[in-house]
Amino acid sequence: MEEFHLEDDISPMVSRFEEMIKQNDAYYFERHDLEDIVDYYINTNHHQKALKAIRFATNQYPDSTFFLLRKSQLIAAEGQYDESLNLLEQLEIFESGNPEVFVTKGSIYSMLARPKDAIQSYKQALRLDRKIEDVYLFIAFEFQNMNMYGQAARYLRRCLQLNPDNEAALFEMSLCFDVTAKFNSGIKFFNAFLDKNPYSKVAWYALGHLYSKLQKFKLAAEAFDFAIVVDDNFAAAWFNKANALSASEKYLEAIAAYEETFRLEEPEATTFLYIGECYENLNENELALEFYEKAVKLDEHLSDAWVGIGVILDCLSRTKESLQYIKRGINIDPTRGTFWFILGDMQLKLDFYQEAEECYKRVTEFEPENVEIWVFLSNLLIQLKRPEEALETMALALKYHPDEVRILYQQAEVLLHNAKEKEALIFAQQALSKDFSILTTIDDELPRLSLNTEFRRLIDLYNNEL
Secondary structure: OOOOOOOOOOOHHHHHHHHHHHOOOOOOOOHHHHHHHHHHHHHOOOHHHHHHHHHHHHHHOOOOHHHHHHHHHHHHHOOOHHHHHHHHHHHHHHOOOOHHHHHHHHHHHHHOOOHHHHHHHHHHHHHHOOOOHHHHHHHHHHHHHOOOHHHHHHHHHHHHHHOOOOHHHHHHHHHHHHHOOOHHHHHHHHHHHHHHOOOOHHHHHHHHHHHHHOOOHHHHHHHHHHHHHHOOOOHHHHHHHHHHHHHOOOHHHHHHHHHHHHHHOOOOHHHHHHHHHHHHHOOOHHHHHHHHHHHHHHOOOOHHHHHHHHHHHHHOOOHHHHHHHHHHHHHHOOOOHHHHHHHHHHHHHOOOHHHHHHHHHHHHHHOOOOHHHHHHHHHHHHHOOOHHHHHHHHHHHHHHOOOOHHHHHHHHHHHHHOOOHHHHHHHHHHHHHHOOOOHHHHHHHOHHHHHOHHHHHHHHHHHHHO
């Protein structure tokens, strides 16, 4: 027999029941007392004790459907779904007006990944009682599982109409707008919601999140600020406010906001990482290094922090030393093209040309959408006296970026290095027609093109037209 241990804070009735079990006796209990005992065990996660109490209770009150319902819930929690559903089918005959039967049935279907059946059961519960706010939330979850976020939002709205303080519903509503990229609609919804519920910290938080998605970082920071005014201990609001401030290049304010999170929760490696990035952007390299090192001390698998250390060491004229840290970041996250790009730059700075070329080629594999890498790789190949390979590289670049102005100019430059002036001028003219002004920023990157007489004539023509 399972050993029952008395606890100091349990009710006298539970204590009496446990004493009965200990004595292997059978006392008389009122039905409502046994219901309370069962619920007590369920609420304190003593499921085996709850089942034992149910077995005892059904002997004393065999006609009570309450205990069968609780049994179905408990055995479902243990994975006995078929048996639980069979019990619920029996209960429906006698308890067809009890919404909890259908809520339980819906939850089991949910656990079985049968969202349509779950929704049908939950809706039956709502037909019996339209004021069970959690059921609207449960239905929304099922629609989300089917990627039907519009339907999910409908039920979340109903849930919030019943209880505007339902934070889970607010978070899920924010998720619906986020996943469907309906950021403006979400902002409209939460602004309207806040007009009626101005002290909802979660609504302010959701609004800030949606503004951040639209890169409206000033408005995002203001929204997070309102969330903090409502609850100064809202760590997530401090953290996301810091992110918004950092994106707005208000790095000192961002650092202060990040540090506020340390007052509320244990420091996390990513927070140290972001503080390090702020200091890096402020050119406070020693402080940046300190926080990157703190980040990897907390999480040795944080690739960005290892690469951050490498970048700072390069800034501190310790480029050769930086390589091992960047490589460590790449070992953790080997498909991050940005990391390979940084490593290639370091290798090139150290005159390790072959290694730099290999790194740049990795970037083209992992991030071919990166326009800059094609320019760097083709320039390196020209520097290594391999203009034909540079031309092959640009042919591939044009497949990914056929209309990108910077690629068109670079193609013209590489063609000139291959003594293909006519073709070069065709690409140069295309580039000029798309964006003439860019030449002022890249002129020094196109030495052959800039000195070409026919190209200078083309520039004069465009200048005269302006």
